[in-house]
Structures are given as structure tokens and as C-alpha cells.
Amino acid sequence: MDGRLPAQSRSDRGALASAEFPPGAAAAMTMSQRVNGALRRVPTWPVYAIGGAVPLYYFYLGLTGGLGPEPVKALEHALGLLALQMLVAVLAVTPLRDLTGVSLVKFRRALGLLVAYFVTWHLGVWFFLDVQFLGAVWEDITKRPYITIGMLGFVLLIPLAATSTNRAIRKMGPLAWRRLHRLTYAVALLGAVHFVMASKTWATEPLVYLGVICGLLIYRLRPFLAGRSAARA
């Protein structure tokens, strides 16, 4: 993903644009460069700190009546939604860089680990506060397709979180690591489908998440589609 192809297409676009609209294009380049320059000075630890604190804050709200008369479901749903939002953010990093030049790549690992962190919370609340009985948990996983799908998404997250260190990347080699981390696409799809299936009706919100995630995944298929049409031409 971080290889030469996107970079090349970006510079092509830049060359084309500067031929037609030199001042505007120059300003645009400066703008994204300026943003990237500023982002370089931002450390990643606040992402971990803020993201790490959010579930604790929700938990506190649940304890103190801030999540309404049924705080268990409210907490469970809020945590699941956070995980899905982080997945969207992770998947948006590459298109954002391609389309605007602004690169959030240095934050992507933190965002990805937050996905795993929020999903773990989501599961923990479901397990300990919602379902409460171990037998019922196993029954839910095996008998309820939306829970089976959600659980599969969680299982696929484990190798991703486990290989999130620099050492793991070195050990695996960047190619194998990148191939493994394409599991993110499956996780995102499973998460969105889990959300849609958990709703009582065809509610709008889950369908919007599913639509956005499908859009972000289709974006990744573009090189293949472009390659095929280039071959035809």
C-alpha cells in the first residue's frame, strides 16, 4: 500500500495540474505539504491516550446514570460503534493521501490498535455485563449468525494486533506483513454486516456504515480495475 504506485500517480496528477493551473496547484501542494509538516511534529501518543480513555469515560457515564435506564446495551453499542468508526478512519488513510496529499500514515497503527481495543471492550461488556452466562455466550456464537460474524471479525483482528510492532514487520518481511494486514478489509466488512444484522429493521445508520466501508474497499480495487482496462486499451 505504501509502495510506489500511489506516489507515482500523485506526481502525475501534480504535473498535469501545474501545466493547466500553475498557481492553484502550487497552493494546493503547499497546503498539503504544510499540513504534513505540521503533522510530523504531532506525536502519536495522544491518539493512544485519548482513544484509550474514551471507553473508560463511557464506563463512568454508565455507572453514574449518564447512559440512560439500560446502560449495558448503551455501553455495548457505543463501544461497537467506536470500533467501526476507527475502522473507517483506518481505511480512509490511504484514499485521503491519494486524493489530497495529506498523509496520516504515521497514525494508522494507533488507529488500528484502537479498533482492537474498542472491540475488546465491546466483547467484554457483551460477555460480562450483557450475556453473563458462559453457556449462553457459546450458544449465541454458534446459533446467532450476526454474533458468529462479529466474533469472526474479532478473531481476524487478533493476528493484526499481534503483528503491530516494528519487530513483527521486520520478522515477517514487509510483503508478507502487508498481505496479512489485508485482513483489515475482511474485518471491516464483517463489522459492518454485524451492525446491519443486529438491527431490528433496515435502519439507516448501519447501512450508511456498510456503504462507506464498501466504498473504501472498492477504492482499493481500483488498481486492478484500471490495470484491466489498460490491458484492454
Add this chain to the structure above:
Amino acid sequence: MAGRYKSDLKWSDVTPKTDWLNRRQIMAGAGALGLGAIAGPALAAFDPVPSAFSTDEEPNSFEDITSYNNFYEFGTGKEDPKRNAGALVSEPWSVEIGGLVDKPGNYDFDDLLAGQTLEERIYRFRCVEAWSSVVPWVGFELKDLLDRVGVQPGAKYVAFETAVQPQAMVGVQRGVFDFPYLEGLRMDEAMHPLTILAVGVYDEPMPNQKGAPIRLVVPWKYGFKSIKSIVRITLTEEQPVASWNRAQPREYGFYSNVNPERDHPRWSQATERRIGQGLFARRIPTLMFNGYGDEVASMYAGMDLINEFF
């Protein structure tokens, strides 16, 4: 008895606030009825008589009961009805009673209550989503109304319909469901003494988000059978359409009696969580017919309540 309602006063003090929010509704009522009609209903206390059908379980607070609701006309979130139902115009209100009855007609809200002794019925309320509450309803038996309008011999079912007020109902505007909301009961269910038309909770007029001004309560069935804000009651020979049954027949049956043995396809119905018990509330076992089996089980003798008549 007296001790149980110690906290009510607090919520009685709070409730008028929702009336302030309904200023538009009051103005609309003023336009239709003239100023004289305004003061009466807003201040009315029902002063209901107690009932032997009430549970001695602790009722949920007024706040719990009115801030966690399913009323899709006002949005699909649990907090949406409280947030959005202020726009419901519940005055004036009338219910069109028709079909196989001797005295069909458009019955004004006050007319429906005329001659009825209002009772307090503290019932367990079990939602199909596996949460539950205990609600002190104020109402009267549906049978009393049906007897008044005269049920004809051919009638086998009672169909109910909820109001559709597109300007007031964001859920209707967004088309989140196939409105109007419809429900139905078999005649013996409708005539059962546990089945009531409720016009209040905690001796307050029915809050909008709870189905103002008049709604059905059938305590041994999942909550969605207890249709809100009723504008039409029709006695029929054929089994009427029920909205959730029509939307997802595999998940929601026409009968929808509370049944811990029959799982919803997507979750277990064996246990439930009482609202208002906090983050560490233990699940409690769900009872067959929501604990009203002694009163209602005989109506379903010989019926397969798992596969056929769920």
C-alpha cells in the same frame, strides 16, 4: 402501599415540564376546542382504584419508564420517543370503532372514559428485545369498552391502529417502518380481564412517548403487541394484520406471547434485564406468559407455541 409511592411526588412535580414542551399541542387544542377545554385534562388526576391483578414488584421510576421506549413513529432509538414525541397532538382525540359492532362510530376520548372505573394495574412489561420493566398503568379493561359498543357474534378478532401524524412524527417522515402501525388480538385475548386500555402511568396522563392519550396493554405478550396512541379499533372475522408480523414473520408471530422456550432467531428469550438497575444488573429468568400463565395459559391449550403459534 403508601410507602411504595413515596417517590411519585417527585415525578409528579417533573411531569408538567413535558406539558410545557407541548405548547404547540395546547395551542392546536385551543384552536379546535375553544379555551374552556384546556385546563381540565391537563390538571386531571385519575385517582385510580387498586387492582388485584397488580404485581407487588417495585415499579420502575417515572423517569425510567418514559426515557427508554420503542415508538418508531418518533425514531428507532430508545431515547428518540422522549426527545421527539412532544410534537404529538393528543388533544382532541377520538377513536373510530367499527367493523362487527352494534354501535360503530367516532368516540371522543372523554366519551371512551365515560362510566369506566379507572384502575391502577402494576404490570410487568417484557419487550421482545429482552429488557423489561414494571409499570403502574392507569386504565380500564378493553372488555368494558367492547361490551359497551356491542360485539356482534361473527367477530373473532380485534384490530388496532396507531395514529399517523406526519408533521409530528419524524419516523413517519423518514419512512423507517410501514405505517400506520397495526396490531390485533384474538377475541378471547381482547376480552381477558388482564387486557386494558391505559390512559396514564403513575396517575399522570399517558406521556406522549408512552402512547398518549390511549394505548393497549397486554402484559403476557411482548411489548410491541401493546399498541400505542390508538385511533382505530375494528372487530373482524379474519385475523388482522400485525405490523411486526408482516415485517418479519419468521421473527415475530401474530400471538407473540412471552415465551422463554422460543428464542428470537437472533437472541435468546430465556432471560431478561430489568431497566433502571444499573450497569451491573443481573439478568433474571423470563417467565412463561411473562408470569401471567395462571390467568392466560388455558387460552392456548393444545396450541404449538414454539413452531406454529409463536
